[in-house]
Amino acid sequence: MPKDAPVDPRGPRFSAWITTAVLAVVLLTGSWRLLAAQTVLFAMCAFISLKLNPWGHLYRYAVQPRITPTSEREEAGPLRFAQGVGFVFALIGTVGYASGLTALGVVATSAALVAALLNAALGLCLGCELYLLLRRHAPALARPQSTPSQ
Amino acid sequence: MTGVWALLGAVAVVAVIGAVLRTRNGRVRAARPGVRLPAPVRALLDPNTHVTLLQVSTTFCATCRQTKALLEELAHRTEGLRHVELDVTDLPDVAAELGVLRAPTTLALDGTGAELLRVGGVPKRDSLIAALRPHLPGPIG
Incomplete structure (x- = not known):
């Protein structure tokens, strides 16, 4: 996995609001098509680079020039891990909706929405804080990224 | 219609998690009884120091840097207080033995390795200082 440079922490908050809105529409x-698109977006950010996030570009061109600059920087590692957690839930949700297991789709999408809204509204990355808990009780969620090259 | 209820439910869950974390974050808690320090932790202890603040971190931890800055500054200004950081991303057994489920978690250990207290999340400076006072010889911070 290529390493991403630290980012302005308000960018991910902005993206998280849009992700929340997308998941609410789902x-x-x-x-399931919209959720599938969101799943692909999560995967690109988690497994390739945060630079592929279109909302990040929108933030840099439309929002950042209008607000006070900050010297605060956030490491990219936790952000990509969060995208990975979002990817797992969105993937399960897509499979649920597309295969007619609507209840599964609703539950998984709601879980992803909770994570996105926590990030947007409270600046809290639940998956990052509870990585150890995830690793202990749901290793499948934590393992794909347990040995990053960053 | 199910979707509307799910949406409202998700918002309610976020509100509850937010409220719970707001009260728990950074609060000083009592030492967890019956913890046997794993070898990587014992290696970090210094018997000549009154209190070692052991910060348990992971690669994916978003607030570990902030916690590190706070504890390093505190240790720098305080006699008999050290700060060490242990990354347990690839040491899940160590985290389990310490009973640590979230990062950052900070454990205050005395010279013999006995746990004095622990804090989950970014510690609140003032309450941490108050809790450490009985264990240190001089002024803190």
């Missing part, structure tokens, strides 16, 4: 419409 819950209201039950569209």
Whole structure:
């Protein structure tokens, strides 16, 4: 996995609000196609680079020039881990909705929405803080990224 | 319709998690009884220091840097107080033996390795100082 440079922490918060909105639309419409698109986006950010996140570019061009600059920087490692957690839930949700197991789709999408909204509203990355808990009780969620090259 | 309820439920869950974490974050808690220090932790102890602040971190921890800055500054200004950081990303057994489920978690250990207290999340400076006072010879911070 290539390493990403630290980022302005307000960028990921901005992205998390958009992700929250996308997941809310998925819950209201039950569209597996929209959730599949979000799943692909999560995968690109988690496994390739945060630079592929279109909302990050929107933040840099439309939002960042209008607000006070900050010297605060956030490491990319936790952010990518969070995208990976989002990817797992979104993937399960897509499979649920697309295969007619709507309940599975609703539960998995709700879980992803909780994580995104916690990040957006409270700046909290639950998966990052509870990485140790995940690793102990749900190793499948934590293992794919347990040995990053960063 | 299910989707609307799920959406409302998710928002409620976020509110509850937010409220719980707000009260728990950075609060000084009592030492966890019956913890046997794993070897990598014992290796970090210094018998000549009154208190070692052991910060348990992971690679994916978003607030570990902030915690490190706070504890390093405190240790730098305080006689008999050390700060050490242990990354347990690839040492899940160590985290389990310490009973640590979230990062950062900070354990205050005395010279013999006995746990004095622990803090989950970024510690609150003032309450940490108050809790450490009985264990240190001089002023803190």
